[in-house]
Amino acid sequence: MAQRIDVKDLDIYYGDFHAVADVSMTIDPRSVTAFIGPSGCGKSTFLRTLNRMHEVIPGARVEGTVAMEGVDLYGDDIDPVAVRRQVGMVFQRPNPFPTMSIQENVLAGVKLVNKRISKADAADLVEQSLVGANLWNEVKDRLDKPGAGLSGGQQQRLCIARAIAVKPDVLLMDEPCSALDPISTLAIEDLIAELKQSYTIVIVTHNMQQAARVSDRTAFFNIAGTGKPGRLIEMGDTGTMFSSPTEKATEDYISGRFG
Numbered sequence: 001m002a003q004r005i006d007v008k009d010l011d012i013y014y015g016d017f018h019a020v021a022d023v024s025m026t027i028d029p030r031s032v033t034a035f036i037g038p039s040g041c042g043k044s045t046f047l048r049t050l051n052r053m054h055e056v057i058p059g060a061r062v063e064g065t066v067a068m069e070g071v072d073l074y075g076d077d078i079d080p081v082a083v084r085r086q087v088g089m090v091f092q093r094p095n096p097f098p099t100m101s102i103q104e105n106v107l108a109g110v111k112l113v114n115k116r117i118s119k120a121d122a123a124d125l126v127e128q129s130l131v132g133a134n135l136w137n138e139v140k141d142r143l144d145k146p147g148a149g150l151s152g153g154q155q156q157r158l159c160i161a162r163a164i165a166v167k168p169d170v171l172l173m174d175e176p177c178s179a180l181d182p183i184s185t186l187a188i189e190d191l192i193a194e195l196k197q198s199y200t201i202v203i204v205t206h207n208m209q210q211a212a213r214v215s216d217r218t219a220f221f222n223i224a225g226t227g228k229p230g231r232l233i234e235m236g237d238t239g240t241m242f243s244s245p246t247e248k249a250t251e252d253y254i255s256g257r258f259g
């Protein structure tokens with residue numbers, strides 16, 4: 001299930017704008033990697049290149065390689081839709097489909113791939129995915145009610161259930177807790193700790209404490225000024241990054257001196 005990702009010499013563009021320069025990193029399987037850094041340094045942009053969502057924007061492109069278990073996701077024979085199935089994504093704001101029921105939401109991605117799933121298999125998958133997202137006990141008696149009727153934290157866990165229902169290898173999370181209250185945030189953080197047993201997880205967060213709590217490794221990105229590309233400054237074991245980073249910019253950012 002979980003997969004290792006090797007990024008090599010990646011440059012990311014929006015048309016002529018060079019948004020992120022020269023990133024090389026390894027993301028370990030069955031672990032949580034956090035991306036931190038000031039606004040505009042390209043964390044979300046880089047995250048979206050890991051499942052080829054970046055190129056959905058007109059004019060957006062990359063140079064370099066993103067390899068999953070040695071296979072370049074940008075290779076000529078690779079189907080981007082298959083990549084997005086293998087590498088799921090959870091966004092900042094919970095985005096369940098408002099007119100769909102809870103169970104239809106869980107199955108939304110699966111039905112795109114497998115229209116002929118039997119009722120029994122679908123019911124099993126709904127239960128499995130909701131259990132996996134720590135939501136089953138709260139919703140099992142109202143699976144046919146609208147997903148939009150859940151609390152924000154529950155909606156985010158529903159989105160995680162929808163993402164894991166297609167059985168991805170990797171889960172990308174772009175500030176998944178920024179719209180949530182502290183209790184829901186802790187529920188998602190606990191869930192991330194459980195999910196890493198099975199998945200490779202990458203999370204963008206502005207919250208230093210969250211990066212320190214949930215991640216095994218942390219990557220710090222920075223930007224030298226407006227119009228300049230963001231760069232990966234330093235990446236390492238989260239404990240070390242927060243206690244004794246190598247770069248002064250990392251220390252300044254972590255200690256709240258800028259950003």
Ligand SMILES: Nc1ncnc2c1ncn2[C@@H]1O[C@H](COP(=O)(O)OP(=O)(O)OP(=O)(O)O)[C@@H](O)[C@H]1O
Nearest residue numbers: 014017019037038039040041042043044045046057
């Ligand atoms: N769709 C887009 N078209 C053109 N430029 C974009 C687009 N999305 C982002 N950018 C630019 O790319 C750069 C990196 O943005 P990005 O959102 O990746 O940074 P970030 O580190 O995730 O920021 P934040 O922490 O504020 O979310 C910024 O200069 C931004 O303006």
